Amino acid sequence: VKYEDLERYRTMAELHQRGLVHIEGKEYEIEDGDVVYFLFKG
Incomplete structure (x- = not known):
């Protein structure tokens, strides 16, 4: 995700x-x- 897109939407x-x-x-x-969104399983 780009920061500009997150800021807009x-x-x-x-x-x-x-x-x-x-x-x-x-x-x-x-x-x-x-913008980094990490997914992990525990």
């Missing part, structure tokens, strides 16, 4: 609905403006 649900949420692999290099 405010909720993860809205970002999902608009197709702005991306799942990246462990090789992805985080860029300036990226």
